[in-house]
Amino acid sequence: DTGVSQNPRHKITKRGQNVTFRCDPISEHNRLYWYRQTLGQGPEFLTYFQNEAQLEKSRLLSDRFSAERPKGSFSTLEIQRTEQGDSAMYLCASSQDRPYGYTFGSGTRLTVV
């Protein structure tokens, strides 16, 4: 078990393109979270899965964003028609069924040019 893995680490894309990020949580963790962090800010909650069910989505997650967690294992976050404002660090975290103290991955840094 090597912790939460996120790929790619960096992504540069042109405005209007679609991008997809992947998160592999710690294997026994049933909860998975996506957060977004922009420069000078703390991480902001985007969405949460318990097993394969997406149970909550932030209003930050516009209809251009979609997240999946098929079979309750890895998760993907897709951004369609990227905009410059989507440039940020996208963080994935996972936890077991206990409160708090989740384990974060190293993040995917997205730059939209």
Place this chain on the structure above:
Amino acid sequence: DQQVKQNSPSLSVQEGRISILNCDYTNSMFDYFLWYKKYPAEGPTFLISISSIKDKNEDGRFTVFLNKSAKHLSLHIVPSQPGDSAVYFCAASSGGSNYKLTFGKGTLLTVNP
């Protein structure tokens, strides 16, 4: 609105001295508080937490104090070490089963040898 506030963007301390990082919150529904540490190019790492039913929690060199009436918490690191240099985020949760966290903007701690 910023529900979790870290008003000091940065703090510089001499090695061996005490570091005190502060955090204020506005949401009375928050009942669990955490501190995360973040190095550049890595995800946040869980450091220490405290439930709202306590006023102090200690783990080695790290102690978190909670003053519910003032809606204020602080992280004390003693003695500070150069390896403690990082960005520290305060985070809070309002309960429920999703364990969603609201983060402050972070404080950059620099411990000088």
